[in-house]
């Protein structure tokens with residue numbers, strides 16, 4: 001049995017996946033906020049609860065916001081700031097008396113979709129979460145490509161390729177730079193682009209609905225979004241040449257992206273033909289917790 005834990009900022013979700021791959025059970029609890037010791041106890045309690053209910057013990061994988069620094073072994077880059085600088089891996093392994101694997105939540109998303117989701121069977125998969133932010137993860141032969149700095153796939157903080165006009169230097173990003181891909185492809189970025197075009201503030205979802213209903217300004221904002229996504233993903237294809245790119249997060253529900261973006265990215269890709277597929281995530285919000293469980297795919 002494989003146990004996956006998705007350690008979020010507001011909730012902690014746990015899943016047990018049987019050896020044959022089907023889901024045995026799932027639990028969800030509120031995440032203690034701002035308190036490291038309570039977070040540790042909550043995760044350990046959730047694992048014990050799952051094992052008690054399943055009547056079996058399992059391997060444990062944990063998806064975290066941020067990553068574990070290869071240099072220090074401590075959590076870094078987490079927006080659950082009370083985890084940063086903590087030896088979560090060591091502390092949790094001691095509490096639960098076994099080795100535990102950790103991965104960034106976007107990497108878990110990519111692993112879930114590459115294992116038994118929308119990219120199942122593909123050798124090279126790039127997973128992108130486009131929602132409040134823009135996370136990314138790379139999976140090759142069903143293994144997460146963590147990288148030397150544990151930032152593999154963090155393409156959202158590259159500059160938007162071939163930026164022009166209002167794109168350069170581009171909007172400020174929380175990372176300290178300007179014009180990052182995230183400042184164009186996140187949900188708030190699409191909302192800002194639409195608002196700048198002279199209309200009221202609206203969510204990405206509302207903009208997509210309006211575009212579908214024939215609103216010209218919304219359609220134009222979405223067209224700009226698609227063209228920017230095409231440029232940003234073309235740079236990934238030139239570097240990584242993935243078989244499949246999987247989109248997750250709120251904006252992955254915009255149906256027209258899957259038809260339009262691949263028609264636009266060819267102009268920026270160094271190949272006469274492009275067979276890379278752009279697909280929507282199959283497991284939706286469950287991909288994080290499922291991918292965490294699959295961190296122990298090799299037994």
Ligand SMILES: [Zn+2]
Nearest residue numbers: 157173175180
């Ligand atoms: Zn940035």
